Amino acid sequence: DTEVTQTPKHLVMGMTNxxxxxxxxxxxxxxxxxxxxxxxxxxxxxxxxxxEKLSINESVPSRFSPECPNSSLxxxxxxxxxxxxxxxxxxxxxxxxxxxxxxxxxxxxTRLTVT
Amino acid sequence: xxxxxxxxxxxSVPEGxxxxxxxxxxxxxxxxxxxxxQYSGKSPELIMxxxxxxxxxxxxxxxxxxxASQYVxxxxxxxxxxxxxxxxxxxxxxxxxxxxxxxGTGTRLTIIP
Numbered sequence: 001d002t003e004v005t006q007t008p009k010h011l012v013m014g015m016t017n018x019x020x021x022x023x024x025x026x027x028x029x030x031x032x033x034x035x036x037x038x039x040x041x042x043x044x045x046x047x048x049x050x051x052e053k054l055s056i057n058e059s060v061p062s063r064f065s066p067e068c069p070n071s072s073l074x075x076x077x078x079x080x081x082x083x084x085x086x087x088x089x090x091x092x093x094x095x096x097x098x099x100x101x102x103x104x105x106x107x108x109x110t111r112l113t114v115t
Numbered sequence: 116x117x118x119x120x121x122x123x124x125x126x127s128v129p130e131g132x133x134x135x136x137x138x139x140x141x142x143x144x145x146x147x148x149x150x151x152x153q154y155s156g157k158s159p160e161l162i163m164x165x166x167x168x169x170x171x172x173x174x175x176x177x178x179x180x181x182x183a184s185q186y187v188x189x190x191x192x193x194x195x196x197x198x199x200x201x202x203x204x205x206x207x208x209x210x211x212x213x214x215x216x217x218x219g220t221g222t223r224l225t226i227i228p
Contacts, residue, residue: 042203042218043159056213090158103149104205104216106158 003027004107006091012113015081021110023074023091032074033104034066035090043090049074081114088112118142119206121219130228134191138204138219141185147207148180148187152200153221159203163189194226 004025013019023032031050035043048056049068057066063085065077074091088111092104120139128134136150147166151159163178165171165187171178177190187206191198204219 042220045215056215088158103161103164105161106151109158111156 004091004093004105006089006107006110008110009108010111010113012115013078013081014115015083017081018077018079020078021076021089021091021112023076023107024072025093025105025107026072027093027095027105028071029093029095029105030071031094031096031102032068033092033094034074034076035092035106037088037090037109047076078112081112083114086113118208118217119204119219121202121204121222123220124223125225126222127225127227128194130194130196130226132194134194134198134224134226136189136191136202136204136222136224137186138188138206139186140204140206140208140217142206142208143182143185145182145206145208148178149205149216150176150178150187150189151203151205151218152198153203154200162202191224196226196228199224199226 007022033048034046037043045058046060047066052068063080067075088109090109091107094104095102118141149164150162152162153159163176165178165180168180168182175192179188201221201223203221205216207214208217
């Protein structure tokens with residue numbers, strides 16, 4: 001079982017909906033990440049929070065909005081998504097700040113379908 | 116040139132044999148290397164990480180790093196059907212002063228009973 005918990009596991013939403021993905025870790029990790037993964041492709045980095053501050057935004061469209069309420073929680077707010085945004089959304093955390101040689105630990109992911 | 120390259124496979128290995136997975140990277144200054152296993156429809160799971168040249172063993176898994184040749188490999192001894200998965204190589208690469216974990220496209224491994 002993963003120590004990074006993501007909810008929901010599956011989400012179907014229309015293009016006009018607003019929804020949020022949630023991620024939680026209680027390992028005391030100081031960095032948290034959002035990745036997007038399409039079928040048969042490697043994970044693509046979206047956002048990195050290091051010590052609760054947004055440190056990387058990989059030119060992600062504004063319809064994706066991250067939020068880090070505290071060091072254990074990470075949200076991804078979704079609004080006006082497109083069908084091509086359908087993918088597996090992965091949350092990850094690492095012990096030290098952003099990277100610094102510490103491995104990423106992934107959650108089980110949220111399978112998002114945009115209709 | 117891709118930053119992290121892997122043979123996409125599929126790589127088929129008989130049960131009980133050694134599976135060898137290879138990865139090359141472009142940034143000579145990279146210091147941190149990771150292997151993740153991903154079952155279909157699941158999230159990546161950390162298998163090994165290696166920072167120093169040479170071999171690092173953990174159970175049936177051995178990671179090998181050669182910084183001079185810019186390659187890292189993963190050996191799986193006594194391969195089991197449960198090892199059938201996609202294996203992702205990830206390298207910490209510096210990009211204009213920012214470090215970024217860059218994944219290869221993955222190698223799909225099938226263990227044949």
